[in-house]
Amino acid sequence: KNEVEQSPQNLTAQEGEFITINCSYSVGISALHWLQQHPGGGIVSLFMLSSGKKKHGRLIATINIQEKHSSLHITASHPRDSAVYICAVGPSGGGADGLTFGKGTHLIIQP
Amino acid sequence: NAGVMQNPRHLVRRRGQEARLRCSPMKGHSHVYWYRQLPEEGLKFMVYLQKENIIDESGMPKERFSAEFPKEGPSILRIQQVVRGDSAAYFCASSPALQERAFFGQGTRLTVV
Numbered sequence: 001k002n003e004v005e006q007s008p009q010n011l012t013a014q015e016g017e018f019i020t021i022n023c024s025y026s027v028g029i030s031a032l033h034w035l036q037q038h039p040g041g042g043i044v045s046l047f048m049l050s051s052g053k054k055k056h057g058r059l060i061a062t063i064n065i066q067e068k069h070s071s072l073h074i075t076a077s078h079p080r081d082s083a084v085y086i087c088a089v090g091p092s093g094g095g096a097d098g099l100t101f102g103k104g105t106h107l108i109i110q111p
Numbered sequence: 112n113a114g115v116m117q118n119p120r121h122l123v124r125r126r127g128q129e130a131r132l133r134c135s136p137m138k139g140h141s142h143v144y145w146y147r148q149l150p151e152e153g154l155k156f157m158v159y160l161q162k163e164n165i166i167d168e169s170g171m172p173k174e175r176f177s178a179e180f181p182k183e184g185p186s187i188l189r190i191q192q193v194v195r196g197d198s199a200a201y202f203c204a205s206s207p208a209l210q211e212r213a214f215f216g217q218g219t220r221l222t223v224v
Contacts, residue, residue, distance in 0.1 A: 035215070043202055043215035086154065098167060099146075101154040 002027040006087050006102035014110055019074040021105045023087030032070050033099065034061050035086040043086075046072070077109045113137070115205050116185075117216035124193045124223050132219045135185040136205030143186045144213060145178060148200040157201075160186060193223045 003026040013019055023032070034046040047054050047061040049070070054061050058077075063070040074081055087102040116135040124130050136143050145157040147170075159167040160180040171178065175193075180186040190197055200220050204213040 033213075040217075041200060041220070042217040043204075045204075045212055045214055048212040088154070098159070098169065099144075099154075099156050101146075101156075103153045 002029065002089055002100045004087055004089055004100050004102040006085075006105050008105060009103065010106045010108075012108045012110065013077060015078060017077050017109075019077050019081070019107065019109075021072045021085050021087075021107070023070045023072070023102055025068050025087075025089045025100075028065075028068075029089040031090045032063055033088040033090070034070075034072050035088060037084040037086060037104070039083070046085075074107075079109045079111050082108050115140075115203055115214050115216035117201075117203050117219050119219060120217060122219055122221045124221065126194055126223055127192050130190040130193050130197070130221055130223075132188040132190075132201050132203075132221070133185040134188070134203030134205075134216055136203075137207075137214055140205035140207050140214075142206045142209060142211075142213075143180050144204045144206075145186075145188050146202045146204070148202065148218075150199065154202065157188075190221075193221075195223050197221060198223045 005024045007022045031048050031050045033048050036044045036046050049063050058075045060073040084104040084106050086104045088099040090099050115137055118133050141162050143160045146154045147157055148154045156170040158171045158178045163182050175191045177189045200218045202215055202218045204215045206213040
């Protein structure tokens with residue numbers, strides 16, 4: 001069974017700061033997902049990646065398969081980025097079934 | 112193109128009653144996944160279904176829980192004889208194919224009183 005560790009667990013930063021959230025996993029995977037959960041509880045899928053780097057607006061996700069590590073970066077952070085960011089990994093050969101989730105990183109961006 | 116629709120958003124049941132949670136996947140998506148988020152815990156995979164078939168139910172409790180995804184209509188997660196420990200947020204996600212990115216619904220928050 002894959003173990004997914006996220007760091008930090010909690011992060012408070014000032015508006016405009018560059019944010020990095022890390023995710024490490026223990027077993028080879030087919031893909032890694034980054035999710036965002038807002039205080040209202042809904043979950044938004046931000047990225048699914050299996051290699052390299054993806055960018056969407058101010059969000060950048062990278063993955064290093066050899067090191068079993070991924071990072072989520074937020075540039076020019078804004079209070080509306082405040083949310084829980086969750087890393088999830090899928091087993092080899094799989095998609096969104098059998099995902100193993102990290103416990104999440106609680107991010108607060110202060111104005 | 113509407114997103115993944117879950118209803119109800121909030122559901123209150125007394126112990127021993129049945130809870131039915133519905134999930135309508137995005138148009139064109141035939142793969143549905145259910146997850147549970149217990150208070151103060153992370154998300155846990157429960158079950159993966161395609162139309163009319165359960166593909167992987169390794170995360171489902173063996174008793175009282177069942178899921179279906181009929182040819183017509185939404186996917187249903189059914190919990191019989193609910194207990195307080197079933198109180199959680201239940202999320203559904205869908206994807207067009209197995210290894211495609213999944214999109215999540217807003218969740219159903221079940222409270223057992």
